[in-house]
Amino acid sequence: MTAMYQRVEAYILDEKNWIDLGLICIKIFFILILATVVIRIGKTVINRVFTVRQRSPLRYSERRQNTLIKLLENILTYAVYFTAILAILSTFHIDVRGLIAGAGVIGLAIGFGAQSLVKDVITGFFIVFEDQFAVGDEVQIGTSRGIVEEIGLRTTKVKSPIGELFIIPNGTISNVVNYSVFNTIVLIDIKVSYESDIQAVEKMLRGFLGSLNTKYEELVKVPEILGVQEISSDDLVLRIGVETIPIMQDDIARKIRRDLKEFLEQSGVDIPYPIVVRNAKNDE
Template sequence: MTVSTKADVKENLETVEETIKQAVEETAKHANNTLFDSTFWFETGIFTLRIFLIIVVASILVKVGHVFIRRFFTIKLKSPMRKTERRENTIIKLLENALTYVVYFSAILAILSEFKIDVKGILAGAGVLGLAVGFGAQSLVKDIISGFFIIFEDQFGVGDYVRINAAEGTVTEIGLRTTKIALFGGELYIVPNGQIGEVINFSVNNSKLILDLDLSYETDIDHAAELISGFLNNLPKDRYAEVIGIPEVIGVQRLDASSVVLRIIAVTEPVANFGAGRKLRQDLKRFMDENGIELPYPKMVLYQEKMKGDSQDGGESV
């Protein structure tokens, strides 16, 4: 029994060795025939050339597409930077990225087709996956769509001073998903684009400086208004470069309990009204002191009622 088993094992080993030997000989023979087969090398060369041409054509299409997009948005005016140039630069970048993704994705599918890989199944799977992601990330899709329309419609741009929801500050970054705003105190406000409601953009049009000046009732209003108008007509241009035109004294705005309110209006560059207003108040205070125009201050009058039994000189008023 033992001798028979050893003989069987020996026979099996010989069979395996013979099989391996035949496989090696056939592989070597096939490799030898393949290496010296002109048809194989011709087909391999054609295959490699096709893949190379796909990559080259994709690269050319991307570069030509970028050039076409930039020429389409070329700014022909020689005036200073327009408000729409910022939006055009952003849209150019978005279109270039979209073109690059589409062209290279198509090139990858073409290369996979050259390797005899069925791309229909990949496309179908990608479509189903995209649909599932779309249903599961509706807020993300909403943010991206809102961000695209914010950029496309030029609602606001980087560097604009805006008020969005509860935040007011300077826009530092606009993305397809979020917008970042630097607040006055240094805080950074980040809001998803889908949650942006009403937007107030202070940087689109010129700003208006409204300055209310309190004068005492003892002041000659006409004379004071004339002096202040002369002062406003001669504002130094280097100090008030942001002021457009000449500020105007429009008259008495209201009568308060202890003062007459004189209103001054000036037009400034966008968002420059705050700084111009501080400088104008400082210079007006100095000018009014020099010209004897009195500012109101609280006054108190005390009456002392003469009581019964007091002498004739007992009453006193201040």
């Protein structure tokens, strides 16, 4: 016990040990500072590269740019911090080459046992670089529909309109419907009474629809009256085609339906409504 105490005391009182420890702390401090600086410079370079690309005459997609910037920044951060950890281990005189070799063997073994993980990562790269969809797009993946919140190397997160968050492994993504690439056409049906003068109603509607472009900037062009869609014994159905910017069709359709109802009422156009006939005998 006394011998052990003497060795500990000698180690603590040894000036050289404290100098070595101080040097190690200084090295670790500078490694962390250097890693932080490299990450900041790297992120600045990535953003400037995409800024220059935005000014080029080539096809530019802000959706894809935001996704690629986020992905490249994450890869840069992981790579720099991994290198910094190896450098810190080297300051403690740990054989980093042996660790790397061992990690390679272990990684190979894990790779054979985790083929689905490798598939997820590879599919994630193809999703981003082929611009299949990007963060902020409205998509439907299988039975999951919503806004893309995040595209990672392994999973994609989609948030539904009611707040559900779908976390989908990239390797399972086979069929994707992207609603955010092209303009969208939504069809609006309105009913008018069978006795209405169709030509007069269509003329009034064209004047009303022509004023919507200044009211709603989401409209690509003036909505068009496509004509009579259906004839029944009680009413006529007029169909209107509305072209909007991507993913805004549902919101605009609701607003136009409201405006149409108010306009038709103010214009004196009869809007058919169901009539409930009650049997007095059954009421008794």
